[in-house]
Amino acid sequence: MNEKYYFLVGLLAIFLLNGCKTQRVLEIKIPYQEECLAVLNYSPYDMPIPLTELKLSQNLITYFDQRSLTIANAMGIMDDLDLLLGYNQKENDNSTVFIQTLQKIQAKVTKTNLEISSITSAIDCEEEKAEQLSVFLERRLRKSERNLTVGAIVTGALVGLSTGTILMAGGSGFIIEAIGISGGLAEVFLGLKILKLENMVFIQHPRNILADVKESKSYSDYLPPAIWYYLNHQNTSRNGTTLRELLLQRWEAYSDSIGEKEVYFLKEGYYTTDMLKNRADMLDQLEAQIGLMNQDILHFVIQLEELINLHQGIPG
Template identity: 35%
Template sequence: MKKAKQYTGMFLAAAGIAAAVSCSGIKNTALRAQLEKSNCNQQNVYTYTVADMPRPIHEIIIDTALLSKFSFKSLNMAHAIGVLDDLGRYADAQKKYRMQPSAESRLHLLELSQKIANRINISSLEVSAVSSEMDCEEERASQIANYLSGKQDALESKLTVGAIVVGATGAISTGALLNSGNSGDYIGVGTGVAEATLGLLILLNKSGTEFHHKRNALKEIWKGQATSSIFPPSVWYYLNYKNPAQQGAGSLRELLIEKWISFGQVAHNPSKKQLKKTQLYFGNGGKYSAGQLNNRADMYDQLESNINLMKQDLKGLFTELEQLHY
């Protein structure tokens, strides 16, 4: 009986060690640094007021000459980056040049065209800068998620092997002690407890880690305030503009949130449990699981894609400008 109890104690001790291993956290120094602080932002903090934001284009009067030469998307983009007035001056200068061509008026046209093109290029760089930060944050979350998943998979493999070894050892020991009174029964009970413990550990193998993000672009998208400290005015205007002429069509920001809700990434009217999850994504950080980090990375990827759409409209504006002839 003493020997049987020793076997049982050995099995339970093995299960206890596995449990302790399953609760271990991330000790890698480089990864710990990524958990505490992000290096994705290179001091791009925007401070502007509502007065600095472009007014919605449907609230201003646009020169009819521009309406005949440029699409609404291009005009809205020109308004977002602050060159709508320059486009108007360009249209007037072009008209005067056609009526009375001269080297001076041609030079004036070239200067206006260059000024608008420069602003388009600068805006494109702004979009790239913001997009690169979103991509960096996505990779940051994804990298930690992959690390956690790798640890979980490795531990699950060890626990599975442990369960197989315990089961096999228990079966052999029970058979060997079949004629030794109740010893085989003790071994069977100990083996069963150890296997059940290892199986439970496999099911509960969902370790997490603290992940912090004081600078949180997802939070600004979710709240949708009048200004942003992460997005420049042109990008923030682009993401928030909603054309009243298109019934039922929301802004890119609203459509993005709608997708998050529709695909179950966040909850719109969350329960207490879901509210905690929502606060995790749109707060300053907290304890994330690998799945939650992957979800956060996906949300950043979707945000980055929407920001990059602005480059299509910038290209459209530049193309329409180039197509105008003197």
């Protein structure tokens, strides 16, 4: 083979190797605000005692089912319910004390509703930020792809124009071959760049609620005790599996290579567009799981209303 062809083959190998090894990464430094989550300094002493460790009165078992008792224990109103049921069964009932106890229960229910609303809003805030960043990176990626595509088109046009001009001028075949191969290599190189193009953003999230949920702790730094108890309560209808465990299973099953993406649970790291979308999805699942707590609260309130009607002699 002629030396000139060895030169062209070597040039081809260099272009292909560089194209395969090089990955276009754009690092974009963006401040990631922490205004969404606040550390509320909860401790294990704030957590309700597990329902299985409580000695339930016959009144509680009679008037409330397991679902209501679980949510009542999460809200910390078991003693108040016992008092309420005790007043209900007295012949000379003290209506004032009954009303005061009922108001105390209602206040705790309202407080729990506010906690659910507050934490779901905070999670939604984090989710929206992740989605906004993913859209921003996607735009940057599309812009880079367009620029490389235009470069490939211009390269092809220049190669065609150059070879045509040389042929018209009676140029040698080697020059035409060299231009054609070089132009082709340039197009291949640009094509490989497009395939490997990737945007990344460095995010610091020291207040990482995903890590808080993943860790098996007796309390949460960000979730109120009622919500943390609710997520970690072992439900016999789910074979003792907690809602938190089910959530972690979904994260593992539906998130892309989550086992290799420990950055989701760290305090900072580099995120691609797909990783940001995964993070937003994980936050959305957590938000939805906590929001379902309202269904159990509603179920409890319905049973409590039946008890109040019974006390007041109102037919159910």
